[in-house]
Amino acid sequence: MSYTELTVWTRGIIMDKEGRDIVNSISASARLEGKFAQAMENYVDNPDRTNAPTRKYCRVSDGVIENELTYENEQPNIVVLVEGTMVKGWDYMRGMPPGGTLVINTHYAPEYMIRFVPGAERLAQLVCVDAAKLADHKWLYYRLGELGLDRLSTEGAAERNKAIAPDIAAPLIAAVVKTTGVVKMETIEPMIANKKAFHMALDELHIMPLNPVAV
Amino acid sequence: MAAVTEAKKRTVRINGCVAAAQAAKYADVDVIAAYPIRPYTATMMALAQMVANGELDAEYIVADSEHSQLSISHGASSSGARVFTGSSGVGVQFAYELYSPISGSRMPVQMMIADRTLDPPGDFGSEHTDALSTRDMGWLMGWSCDAQEAFDNHLMAYRIGEDPRVLLPQMVCQDGFFVSHITSDVELPDPGQVKEFLPPYKHPYPLDPRHPVSHGPQIMPEQGPPLQLERARAMEESMAVIEQVHDEFANIFGRRYDPWVEEFMTDDAEVVFFMQGAHAVTARFAIQHMRDRGLKVGLVRLRTIRPYPTDRVKEILSKFKVVGVIETNMGLGSVSSGGSLYAEACAALYESQQRPLVVSFMAGMGGEAIVLKEFYWMTQKMIDAQKRGKIEKRTHWVGFEE
Numbered sequence: 001m002s003y004t005e006l007t008v009w010t011r012g013i014i015m016d017k018e019g020r021d022i023v024n025s026i027s028a029s030a031r032l033e034g035k036f037a038q039a040m041e042n043y044v045d046n047p048d049r050t051n052a053p054t055r056k057y058c059r060v061s062d063g064v065i066e067n068e069l070t071y072e073n074e075q076p077n078i079v080v081l082v083e084g085t086m087v088k089g090w091d092y093m094r095g096m097p098p099g100g101t102l103v104i105n106t107h108y109a110p111e112y113m114i115r116f117v118p119g120a121e122r123l124a125q126l127v128c129v130d131a132a133k134l135a136d137h138k139w140l141y142y143r144l145g146e147l148g149l150d151r152l153s154t155e156g157a158a159e160r161n162k163a164i165a166p167d168i169a170a171p172l173i174a175a176v177v178k179t180t181g182v183v184k185m186e187t188i189e190p191m192i193a194n195k196k197a198f199h200m201a202l203d204e205l206h207i208m209p210l211n212p213v214a215v
Numbered sequence: 216m217a218a219v220t221e222a223k224k225r226t227v228r229i230n231g232c233v234a235a236a237q238a239a240k241y242a243d244v245d246v247i248a249a250y251p252i253r254p255y256t257a258t259m260m261a262l263a264q265m266v267a268n269g270e271l272d273a274e275y276i277v278a279d280s281e282h283s284q285l286s287i288s289h290g291a292s293s294s295g296a297r298v299f300t301g302s303s304g305v306g307v308q309f310a311y312e313l314y315s316p317i318s319g320s321r322m323p324v325q326m327m328i329a330d331r332t333l334d335p336p337g338d339f340g341s342e343h344t345d346a347l348s349t350r351d352m353g354w355l356m357g358w359s360c361d362a363q364e365a366f367d368n369h370l371m372a373y374r375i376g377e378d379p380r381v382l383l384p385q386m387v388c389q390d391g392f393f394v395s396h397i398t399s400d401v402e403l404p405d406p407g408q409v410k411e412f413l414p415p416y417k418h419p420y421p422l423d424p425r426h427p428v429s430h431g432p433q434i435m436p437e438q439g440p441p442l443q444l445e446r447a448r449a450m451e452e453s454m455a456v457i458e459q460v461h462d463e464f465a466n467i468f469g470r471r472y473d474p475w476v477e478e479f480m481t482d483d484a485e486v487v488f489f490m491q492g493a494h495a496v497t498a499r500f501a502i503q504h505m506r507d508r509g510l511k512v513g514l515v516r517l518r519t520i521r522p523y524p525t526d527r528v529k530e531i532l533s534k535f536k537v538v539g540v541i542e543t544n545m546g547l548g549s550v551s552s553g554g555s556l557y558a559e560a561c562a563a564l565y566e567s568q569q570r571p572l573v574v575s576f577m578a579g580m581g582g583e584a585i586v587l588k589e590f591y592w593m594t595q596k597m598i599d600a601q602k603r604g605k606i607e608k609r610t611h612w613v614g615f616e617e
Contacts, residue, residue, distance in 0.1 A: 040398060043396055069497055
């Protein structure tokens with residue numbers, strides 16, 4: 001039986017929706033493909049604060065998900081860092097079984113980033129994608145007013161922008177789906193709002209293959 | 216007609232909070248009284264957006280506390296409005312003063328509860344104590360175990376509570392996080408079907424200057440008992456209505472729930488869990504695994520605790536050798552010195568000719584998930600009791616013992 005855990009690390013308020021969009025779109029795609037899937041936010045990270053680290057989870061399985069009610073992904077096979085500086089200081093690799101994938105939103109190359117990754121020997125691949133550039137992301141200070149209205153901690157219930165992945169989530173989803181095949185490209189592509197960034201990312205991934213060892 | 220309505224239903228992926236908000240929208244509520252507290256907050260955020268977007272025509276009132284929320288609900292319901300409110304944890308407690316007046320004046324206010332532990336420890340996790348502590352205040356009360364059931368329970372509760380034979384407020388409860396924050400498939404019905412099932416609310420004696428009536432006046436002591444008796448009778452008489460409404464719901468929407476209990480693998484079971492709420496989801500998986508190992512274990516999940524289905528619980532639980540009550544609530548210094556569900560199970564069984572052994576498990580406290588191996592551990596305790604012919608002790612704190 002195939003069972004995959006995906007954990008997204010992102011930053012509260014300013015990039016919280018991006019994190020949610022990644023897990024929601026992948027779990028919805030998996031459901032469309034007839035798999036069992038679940039998406040949720042880390043319960044104690046919410047209500048989120050600006051820039052504070054928040055985690056989003058997705059579980060995809062061929063069979064029923066018996067650990068549906070557990071709070072956290074204990075063995076993430078795929079980890080996504082929505083904001084590049086999170087590579088330092090957080091234990092995002094904890095529990096990853098050998099053969100995992102780490103996707104980072106960064107303009108740096110994997111060869112540079114890998115030095116900051118704790119437990120990198122478990123990785124089968126490190127994927128870097130300059131999602132902010134591809135999506136022409138406007139950072140917090142350019143749009144504080146908009147974010148303040150639109151992104152008060154919502155717990156996903158009441159976002160004004162209903163579009164899925166209009167921003168940096170699009171290239172990150174492209175990176176995850178292309179490098180892991182957790183869902184099919186043709187299932188998820190129609191859901192993505194920022195199709196331009198999604199397609200550009202497919203050709204602009206920096207993939208570093210690695211030989212995972214058990215730790 | 217049926218073919219048309221079939222076409223308009225759709226399946227969405229939402230969590231329990233949003234499912235409750237959707238149910239309020241489908242019920243076309245008139246007044247919403249909101250005050251935020253995790254984990255139910257997202258319900259009110261979703262409703263605020265629906266009202267702002269024009270999807271729902273309702274008066275949305277942001278109260279200054281839970282006490283005000285329930286006061287607003289009481290007043291709005293008295294005027295004949297269909298009212299939706301909600302809370303969690305200590306918020307449920309802060310509104311306590313209003314529970315008896317609302318049921319006492321027979322106002323069918325609906326309150327959504329997403330459980331949260333009371334302080335301490337002040338965390339967000341689900342314990343049923345918040346709502347359960349109000350269980351004898353004259354509110355209909357029951358737990359769902361997933362978002363779809365939560366949606367359905369909200370619709371059914373309005374229909375039951377507003378029935379002229381009942382006229383009682385309803386607490387529609389779901390576990391915080393385990394239901395409120397986990398996204399799953401929810402089938403939203405055709406609005407036409409909902410209209411058919413839940414006609415517009417009409418209170419028989421609303422506050423109306425053209426037809427003056429008094430609600431909740433000061434009365435003499437001897438006038439109290441008849442009112443209490445009427446409220447008690449309404450609670451009793453609601454049982455027939457609850458069964459009828461569940462039948463009608465099944466006929467219209469195609470989902471049939473036993474109004475009182477869900478039985479899972481109980482046919483030849485010798486030991487069973489007796490519990491409420493979302494942990495039943497994991498219990499079912501655990502039971503299937505234990506069945507594979509030849510253990511005769513089952514599940515009886517209570518769906519409605521007020522009114523309490525005493526005879527049904529007696530009849531069902533009498534079939535087994537050992538009943539393990541999973542509490543997920545605090546009953547400090549209570550009968551079992553554990554939770555309050557134990558006493559409910561035992562009292563129902565007292566009149567039985569064939570009483571099983573009953574043991575109480577304090578599990579899922581503080582909102583901890585009850586994992587498979589804890590269900591295995593509890594089952595072993597029940598099997599040991601069965602072999603021994605008596606329980607080791609009334610209450611086990613799961614995770615604190617070998």
